[in-house]
Amino acid sequence: MARPYQPSLLRLLHGLVALVAAGCWISGLVVYSRFDGRWVRLPFTPPGDWVDVHGSIGVLLVLAAVPFVAYAFGPGRARLARAANAAVLAGLILAVASGLRMDEHAVRAGALQEPAYGMHVGIALLLSLAVLGHLGGVLARGGWPLARSMFSPGIRSGDRPSDWPAQLRRFAGRG
Numbered sequence: 001m002a003r004p005y006q007p008s009l010l011r012l013l014h015g016l017v018a019l020v021a022a023g024c025w026i027s028g029l030v031v032y033s034r035f036d037g038r039w040v041r042l043p044f045t046p047p048g049d050w051v052d053v054h055g056s057i058g059v060l061l062v063l064a065a066v067p068f069v070a071y072a073f074g075p076g077r078a079r080l081a082r083a084a085n086a087a088v089l090a091g092l093i094l095a096v097a098s099g100l101r102m103d104e105h106a107v108r109a110g111a112l113q114e115p116a117y118g119m120h121v122g123i124a125l126l127l128s129l130a131v132l133g134h135l136g137g138v139l140a141r142g143g144w145p146l147a148r149s150m151f152s153p154g155i156r157s158g159d160r161p162s163d164w165p166a167q168l169r170r171f172a173g174r175g
């Protein structure tokens with residue numbers, strides 16, 4: 001079977017989103033443990049202003065998610081026919097949107113009954129499940145070779161960064 005290959009622009013955008021989302025997840029877990037902890041409490045809270053850290057990484061996620069979502073609905077849209085891909089993308093969009101509605105002062109003040117807070121935590125949980133489903137789907141379909149193909153650095157000819165404008169023009173020309 002041919003070795004799976006992912007377009008380099010997709011790998012770049014997807015890699016950034018996956019990396020920054022992991023940062024949001026870890027820092028969010030620390031915030032949850034420190035200020036809420038009703039269901040899960042870490043045995044140790046690292047020092048630092050984690051609400052601020054989480055908010056700052058969240059801003060990076062917005063910046064990474066905008067071009068990624070545009071790519072997913074544009075050149076990558078055929079892959080959204082897979083439910084697991086569509087679910088993880090929907091989870092990402094909802095997690096970012098609900099995060100933008102959060103009031104960091106409310107979390108610091110312990111206002112954990114705020115609907116925006118409950119919604120953001122619930123959506124973050126659903127996104128975590130969607131990522132697991134996405135990973136499970138990838139592994140079930142193509143095993144480690146498919147999973148690795150999203151993070152491998154090799155670039156075929158015709159898929160270098162200098163080819164991206166032409167690739168996007170070809171996609172736009174198809175309508």
Ligand code: HEM
Pocket residue numbers: 010014017018021022071072073075076077078079080082085086088089092131134135138146147148149150
């Ligand atoms: C927050 C984390 C993640 C999000 C939001 C996400 C989202 C997506 C989306 C929307 C697609 C379809 C792309 C397109 O339309 O062209 C996709 C494809 C893919 N993702 Fe992820 N992903 C995440 C994490 C991961 C991780 C950790 C892996 C590790 C292996 C992975 C491996 C892949 C692979 C191999 C594909 C191509 C699958 C296919 O051909 O259908 N993803 N991802």
